[in-house]
Amino acid sequence: MAPKAETLLAHLGRDPSAQHGAVNPPVYHASTILYETVDSLLNDTKPLRQGATQYGRAGTPTTFALESAVAELEGGFGAMAMPSGLAAISGALLSILKTGDHLLMADTVYYPTRALCKDILTGYGVQVDYFDPLVGGDVHHLIRDNTRAIFVESPGSLTFEVQDIPAIAQVAQQSGVLVMADNTWASPLYCNPLALGADLVVHAGTKYIVGHSDAMLGLIVAKTEALYTAVRLRTQRMGYTTGPDDLYLGLRGLRTLSVRLERHFQSALTLASWLQEQDAVSRVLYPALPDDPGHALWQRDFSGASGLLGLVLKPASKQAVAAFLEDLELFAMGYSWGGYESLLIPTFPETCRSATTWAPEGPCLRMHVGLEDPSDLRDDLTAGFARLRKTS
Numbered sequence: 001m002a003p004k005a006e007t008l009l010a011h012l013g014r015d016p017s018a019q020h021g022a023v024n025p026p027v028y029h030a031s032t033i034l035y036e037t038v039d040s041l042l043n044d045t046k047p048l049r050q051g052a053t054q055y056g057r058a059g060t061p062t063t064f065a066l067e068s069a070v071a072e073l074e075g076g077f078g079a080m081a082m083p084s085g086l087a088a089i090s091g092a093l094l095s096i097l098k099t100g101d102h103l104l105m106a107d108t109v110y111y112p113t114r115a116l117c118k119d120i121l122t123g124y125g126v127q128v129d130y131f132d133p134l135v136g137g138d139v140h141h142l143i144r145d146n147t148r149a150i151f152v153e154s155p156g157s158l159t160f161e162v163q164d165i166p167a168i169a170q171v172a173q174q175s176g177v178l179v180m181a182d183n184t185w186a187s188p189l190y191c192n193p194l195a196l197g198a199d200l201v202v203h204a205g206t207k208y209i210v211g212h213s214d215a216m217l218g219l220i221v222a223k224t225e226a227l228y229t230a231v232r233l234r235t236q237r238m239g240y241t242t243g244p245d246d247l248y249l250g251l252r253g254l255r256t257l258s259v260r261l262e263r264h265f266q267s268a269l270t271l272a273s274w275l276q277e278q279d280a281v282s283r284v285l286y287p288a289l290p291d292d293p294g295h296a297l298w299q300r301d302f303s304g305a306s307g308l309l310g311l312v313l314k315p316a317s318k319q320a321v322a323a324f325l326e327d328l329e330l331f332a333m334g335y336s337w338g339g340y341e342s343l344l345i346p347t348f349p350e351t352c353r354s355a356t357t358w359a360p361e362g363p364c365l366r367m368h369v370g371l372e373d374p375s376d377l378r379d380d381l382t383a384g385f386a387r388l389r390k391t392s
């Protein structure tokens with residue numbers, strides 16, 4: 001029997017018999033791990049092995065429970081918990097790159113990933129080039145002798161272009177280049193980039209895995225043992241470690257991921273279709289919509305869509321957008337997403353790209369559709385659109 005993902009979510013990373021029958025793994029608060037003999041203390045070679053304690057920084061059974069669960073959901077050899085999504089991205093990139101290497105980055109990547117390249121990686125002598133997220137197999141024109149990795153994030157942050165990961169991965173494989181995918185939007189449930197040809201996957205567990213806007217968490221998943229060992233060694237050398245309470249919240253969030261995502265997906269699709277018909281809205285950026293430019297690729301590579309989408313409004317003044325956003329009762333303004341609550345913020349995608357242009361016809365917004373009743377969310381937006389119309 002090969003259990004489905006929903007079944008795995010309820011069972012992965014649990015071992016009640018090892019903890020007096022308790023359903024959930026305990027939260028281990030530990031720095032020092034004790035040894036019984038001089039020999040075992042001095043000759044411990046375990047720290048790079050999965051599931052072995054050595055010192056708190058290397059993880060405890062709480063860490064290993066989450067890591068093994070996410071590794072299995074993504075179909076990787078192993079996973080490493082990180083203190084945030086951005087730490088997962090920096091940990092993975094700093095582990096595989098060295099001075100003189102060339103990195104290809106999707107132009108629509110999450111802005112802090114771009115800032116990491118600009119402020120840290122280029123300073124270390126890594127060359128970074130950005131590519132059109134729609135490049136597909138043509139990415140081979142951009143590969144150089146020193147290209148080490150291609151970083152994809154599908155769909156792209158803020159503008160939601162779906163990338164052809166299999167086509168990119170095929171070219172990368174032929175050139176001996178690694179593919180790293182930020183899979184935060186889809187979560188391990190709706191897309192598995194390793195199965196599409198990627199070598200490394202990163203997640204901001206902060207979003208849907210934790211799912212309740214109360215903890216920061218990241219994960220790196222490696223496809224092979226060799227990559228796992230290389231990244232694990234280096235992230236350990238750099239001191240990345242994750243607090244036990246946050247790991248526990250990640251494990252707890254995983255158990256309900258499928259029911260939450262199903263609701264986020266259905267409500268987001270309902271609202272996205274409704275938004276397409278609103279006078280104030282020029283375009284809705286959401287690959288699950290049948291007329292979205294990325295819909296065919298999304299249908300091929302994803303099994304669902306999450307609750308995060310983009311909007312391009314018809315031309316409107318700053319004051320009108322502020323009047324729309326500031327008095328919404330259910331949608332709040334704030335960074336991050338993936339919790340149970342709805343969010344809506346203005347975005348400026350044209351300021352975070354360099355290889356492509358983005359010239360929207362009006363103001364851009366990013367919406368996270370939470371778990372509220374979608375008709376209440378619709379009513380809140382309807383009142384907002386009335387304020388938008390009245391304010392010039």
Ligand SMILES: *Cc1c(COP(=O)(O)O)cnc(C)c1O
Binds near residue numbers: 085
């Ligand atoms: C939020 C986010 C991150 C960073 O995660 P943090 O936990 O906030 O550091 C990385 N990638 C994407 C796509 C994100 O949305």
